[in-house]
Amino acid sequence: MLDYALMDAMARVVRTGSFDKAAREIGVTPSAISQRVKLLEERLGTSLIVRGQPCTATAAGKRLCRHVEEIGLMELSLRADLGPVIPAGRAPTIRIAVNADSLATWFVPALAGIEERLFDLVIDDESNTAEWLRRGEVSAAVSTAPGPVRGCGSRSLGAQTYIATASPAFMRRWFAGGVGEDALRAAPSITFNTSDELQDRWLAETFGQSLPRPSHWIPSSHGFVDAALAGIGWGMNPASLVEPHLAAGRLVALVPGRPLLVPLFWHWSRAVEGALKDITASIVRTARTRLAAPPSPGGGGSA
Numbered sequence: 001m002l003d004y005a006l007m008d009a010m011a012r013v014v015r016t017g018s019f020d021k022a023a024r025e026i027g028v029t030p031s032a033i034s035q036r037v038k039l040l041e042e043r044l045g046t047s048l049i050v051r052g053q054p055c056t057a058t059a060a061g062k063r064l065c066r067h068v069e070e071i072g073l074m075e076l077s078l079r080a081d082l083g084p085v086i087p088a089g090r091a092p093t094i095r096i097a098v099n100a101d102s103l104a105t106w107f108v109p110a111l112a113g114i115e116e117r118l119f120d121l122v123i124d125d126e127s128n129t130a131e132w133l134r135r136g137e138v139s140a141a142v143s144t145a146p147g148p149v150r151g152c153g154s155r156s157l158g159a160q161t162y163i164a165t166a167s168p169a170f171m172r173r174w175f176a177g178g179v180g181e182d183a184l185r186a187a188p189s190i191t192f193n194t195s196d197e198l199q200d201r202w203l204a205e206t207f208g209q210s211l212p213r214p215s216h217w218i219p220s221s222h223g224f225v226d227a228a229l230a231g232i233g234w235g236m237n238p239a240s241l242v243e244p245h246l247a248a249g250r251l252v253a254l255v256p257g258r259p260l261l262v263p264l265f266w267h268w269s270r271a272v273e274g275a276l277k278d279i280t281a282s283i284v285r286t287a288r289t290r291l292a293a294p295p296s297p298g299g300g301g302s303a
Contacts, residue, residue: 003043004071009036010048011068014061015093015120017054066136069093073139073275076116093118094276097133097141099126100192101160102264104221105240107142110286114279125195126264133267140268140276142283152267155284158291159261164202164254165242166234171252173231179254184211190227190235191215198236202260236260240290263294 012022013033023030041048048061057065072092098107100123111119122129122138130145132138133152141149148154166174174187184207189199200210216233218224225241227233228251237251239259245251266283268276 003040004068006036006040006043007064007068009033010040010061011065013037013049013055014057014065017056019055062135062137066095066139069095069139070269070271073117073272077272077274091116091118092275093120094140094272094279095120095122095138097122097124097129097138097143099124099129099142100219100221101238102126102142105160105238106286106290107283109290110283111279112282114282117275117279125193126262127197128195130267133269139272140266140279143265143267144262145267146263146265149267151271152269153273153280155266155280156294157264157266157284157287159263159294161239161292162198162202162236162260162262163239163242163246164199164206164234164258164260165228165237165246165251166254167229167231168249168252170228170231170234171254174234175254181207181211184213187213188233189213189215190224190233191217192221192224193217193219198260198262202236202258205260206255206258261292261295264291 009022009026012025013019016022016025019030019033019037023033026033037049044060046060047058048064050056050058069092072090073094076092094117096119098121103121103123122132124132126142126144129141130143130149133141133143133149142157146154146156170187175183177183184203191199199213199215203213204210216227218227221238221241224235225237225245228235228237228242229245234254242251246253264287266280266287268280
């Protein structure tokens, strides 16, 4: 039988990144935390923590962290079913992978009102978030992957609407003769990170091909909008973040009437489905009031 006090100590080291912070959370000394982790590693015969700044988990440590999370969530479900027979414990932490644009637009309101759980959000591109779930490093994810991950449930959320935007001054500087292929090859664009393909997808859907383009790299949803407002480059921005700027004339759509629709899906581990039931309902409900209807199959991403 695994010792859950030892595993809890290990999981807190991974979550906080240090033995000192984990010790403060539990209310013991860093030496006690270190001893618990060492004892667990000795019992299992494998390393669980890579000591450093910050401390990180080995592959085995990541799997055990997921197990600790699942146990906490299952105990929460059990307490809901059996009431005071099950004593209340610490609020379990749910690790969720979500893309930055969802976090900046609609995801946080979906978590409002959720009690007795803490959230540990992992930020990654929407095309990569499902991989976190496949690797067992999170319990749920917002992703563009349409099919359910093995051992998981899946619900369609709708589509995030993106608009290619730039400042009026940028448009005069780079697109005085119109937004054409030659101008797009020369005009600076903005890219979130190496996984960000939104600009290329929009170019392919709007002009029939992806075009080589110079780019700034700005890994922040609001920084993306700020960069467009400052005239640094053009980029794909969530409609809800730029609509006030478009209405006020601070930003301009590169090609009016050509948005990019990116379908999103909610995936969750069936092992903790009961403890996520209210979260799933809130996320689906919020997304469907804030996102567009997904494009029809074969209909492309633009409207």
